Amino acid sequence: MPDLTRLGETRWLHEVFATLRHATVPDSLTRLECLRDRVMPLAWADGAPRACSFVSADEHDRFRRHPLASVEALGCAALLMYWPPGHATVPHDHGGLWGIELVVDGALSVNEFVRIGEGDRSTLVPTRSMQLGVGDAALFHSDNYIHRCRNLSNVTPTLTLHVYGGALTDYNAYTPDAPGRFSWSRQIAREDHRLS
Secondary structure (H helix, E strand, C coil), X not given: CCCHHHHHCCHHHHHHHHXXXXXXXXXXXXXXXXXXXXXXXXXXXXXXXXXXXXXXXXXXXXXXXXXXXXXXXXXXXXXXXXXXXXXXXXXXXXXXXXXXXXXXXXXEEEEEEEEECCCCEEEEEEEEEEEECCXXXXXXXXXXXXXXXEECCCCCCEEEEEEECXXXXXXXXXXXXXXXXXXXXXXXXXXXXXXX
């Protein structure tokens, strides 16, 4: 389990809250890009957490989502996510929310898709692949946005800060069921311990 008390007392966490509290809620791609540009320096700020010391040695092999702040407190949701070495998600959406995903420590591969088709079977069309290092951020604002993320290292963990335009309570996960075809299922977004 992360040292919640230590992280909760850091200057870095206060800087995250101040950055988000003073941000204009994005109602356009331009404003979302401005928010992303304000969030990106947080990866380099004094006291930014490091993935290798974020969880105890016996918990280093499990993906974790730790809420930092609720929508009620800041107008958006903020989470830290711990990615064990080599961990990858299935392609998934974000329940229609806009979002920013910042690498605080480590490196993340992001493969983006758009979904073509309706119903329980869809085709996912690749649109872009990115490799993000410390201080790099992906953003999304479309209801049709889907991505798959993977820790680029098979040796060291990665830590990311996620800012969403609401509480991510559920999402769709996409699994291949035929060449080029995917079926989706609704998933509940599970959280670990709150850090604030």
